[in-house]
Amino acid sequence: MRYNDSERAREVAERATALMEEVVLPVERERAGGMAVSSGTVAELREAAREYDVYAPQIPEEYGGMGLSFRDSLPAFEEAGRSLLGQVAMRVDAPDEGNMHLLELAGDEIQKETYLEPLVAGDIKSGFSMTEPMQGAGSDPKMIRTTARKDGDEWVIDGHKWWTTQGVEADVLIVLARTDEDAHPYEGCSLFLVPSDADGVEVVRDVPHMGGGNRGASHAEIRYENVRVPEEHLLGELNQGFVHAQERLGPARLTHCMRYSGMAQRSLEIAKAYLSERQGFGSPLSEKQSLRHRIADAETQLHVARTAIRDAADRIAAGDEARIPVSMCKVFTATVTQDAVDLAVQSCGANGIGKDLPLSDFYESVRQFRIVDGADEVHRRVIARAAFEDVDTEELEPLTRFGEPNRR
Numbered sequence: 080m081r082y083n084d085s086e087r088a089r090e091v092a093e094r095a096t097a098l099m100e101e102v103v104l105p106v107e108r109e110r111a112g113g114m115a116v117s118s119g120t121v122a123e124l125r126e127a128a129r130e131y132d133v134y135a136p137q138i139p140e141e142y143g144g145m146g147l148s149f150r151d152s153l154p155a156f157e158e159a160g161r162s163l164l165g166q167v168a169m170r171v172d173a174p175d176e177g178n179m180h181l182l183e184l185a186g187d188e189i190q191k192e193t194y195l196e197p198l199v200a201g202d203i204k205s206g207f208s209m210t211e212p213m214q215g216a217g218s219d220p221k222m223i224r225t226t227a228r229k230d231g232d233e234w235v236i237d238g239h240k241w242w243t244t245q246g247v248e249a250d251v252l253i254v255l256a257r258t259d260e261d262a263h264p265y266e267g268c269s270l271f272l273v274p275s276d277a278d279g280v281e282v283v284r285d286v287p288h289m290g291g292g293n294r295g296a297s298h299a300e301i302r303y304e305n306v307r308v309p310e311e312h313l314l315g316e317l318n319q320g321f322v323h324a325q326e327r328l329g330p331a332r333l334t335h336c337m338r339y340s341g342m343a344q345r346s347l348e349i350a351k352a353y354l355s356e357r358q359g360f361g362s363p364l365s366e367k368q369s370l371r372h373r374i375a376d377a378e379t380q381l382h383v384a385r386t387a388i389r390d391a392a393d394r395i396a397a398g399d400e401a402r403i404p405v406s407m408c409k410v411f412t413a414t415v416t417q418d419a420v421d422l423a424v425q426s427c428g429a430n431g432i433g434k435d436l437p438l439s440d441f442y443e444s445v446r447q448f449r450i451v452d453g454a455d456e457v458h459r460r461v462i463a464r465a466a467f468e469d470v471d472t473e474e475l476e477p478l479t480r481f482g483e484p485n486r487r
Contacts, residue, residue, distance in 0.1 A: 084153075085150075087147065088153070088154050092158055094133045095154075097131060098133055098158075098165075098168065099161055102131075102168075103164050104161075104162060106164060111434070116167070121201075125168055128169045128170070132145070133169055134170055135171070137152040137176070142183070142191065142195050143196055149330055150392045153333070153334070155171070156338050157338070157341040159171050161342065162345070162437065163440060163441075163444065170199065174206060175198055176334060177327050177334070178198065178206075178207055179195060179205075180326075181207075181253065181323060182194055185270070185314050186314060204245055204250055206243040207243065208240045209254075209255045210242045211223065211241065221264045225237065225239065225240065227257070227271060229310075234307070234309075236306040236308065238254075240303070241286060242298050242300075243298065243300075245296055245299075246299025248297060250274070252275055253273075256320075258320075266318060269316075269317055270313070272308070272314050273303070273306060274308075277306055277307070278306065278307070279304045279307070283300040284300050286299065288447075328452060333388055333405060335451075339412060340415075342416055342420065346438060347377055350426040353426060364426070370426065374422070377419045383411070387404070387408050390404060391405050406459075409458050414449070414455075420445050424439070424442055
């Protein structure tokens with residue numbers, strides 16, 4: 080399929096494809112299924128990405144990236160998503176990718192020098208510490224209970240977070256906390272840069288979870304008890320934490336969609352290859368009509384998802400928040416990818432659930448996508464609210480109502 084991508088976006092995507100085919104996928108195939116990748120291998124993959132000129136395409140050149148616009152970066156994100164190692168190699172992996180974008184938008188020059196540049200280089204790791212356990216903020220972020228109070232020239236943070244992706248490994252944590260408890264949470268929360276080794280930061284555990292695959296990413300439970308950070312560690316504007324978080328989450332949801340659409344595409348590629356070679360009941364499985372139709376449906380849905388993602392990205396590039404289109408993309412792409420991976424697993428039979436192919440790792444990874452960055456139900460709520468904002472009741476004028484005979 081051809082999309083309305085710019086010439087530069089296509090050129091970078093072509094180089095990303097070459098990196099994947101010539102470097103990343105061979106490394107993936109050499110590894111035992113489910114085996115965590117070493118830091119040495121990650122470093123080698125990132126060096127290769129630099130050599131192919133596809134490293135951190137979304138980051139401005141002054142901070143160590145390629146300087147592509149958000150929209151032009153998306154096709155490269157999709158290529159990276161074809162392997163769990165591809166996004167790590169190209170430095171478009173969550174949560175660092177979203178955190179780098181947030182630092183670029185909201186950070187001051189000292190914060191960018193201290194945290195953004197090392198993050199882009201891959202010298203440090205980060206976590207976005209927003210979600211809390213039960214009774215705290217989850218799908219309803221207004222329930223946030225973590226607080227930050229001013230004490231002289233310091234902020235004192237107290238709270239309990241969990242599901243902080245990469246929180247165990249993180250060198251710096253971006254923490255959302257209430258800074259004005261008298262205000263509505265959307266107008267009374269702020270973001271803070273908290274070094275993971277600060278006094279009072281306790282990484283309680285890596286929450287046991289589905290997925291992770293060869294990336295081995297953690298999801299940490301973290302306690303913040305009397306954690307003191309200087310006032311200069313306020314990220315962005317005071318009491319504008321939710322505004323800044325949305326600036327991070329909107330684009331991050333689309334980059335998630337592109338990475339996962341790459342996963343869907345590779346899953347279908349594997350399925351089609353297997354179905355073409357595997358014989359059953361007198362002919363290749365690829366000639367069985369039911370399977371051909373299911374593949375056709377999956378290809379159609381993936382095309383629609385890719386088109387919708389690009390439309391939402393164009394809106395963001397034009398200055399629109401595009402909240403509704405982004406929610407639509409998030410819900411639809413998560414389901415499309417989950418269905419494509421499931422179809423690939425089923426098509427490959429025992430080889431689908433084995434670890435010689437990446438499908439079982441994909442299967443474990445994709446299920447979380449319907450929860451992270453906003454559960455399906457939350458995004459559907461947003462979409463439905465907008466859908467019912469301006470209902471035209473004139474469409475019902477021809478109807479007959481009780482006590483009002485229709486005499487037309």
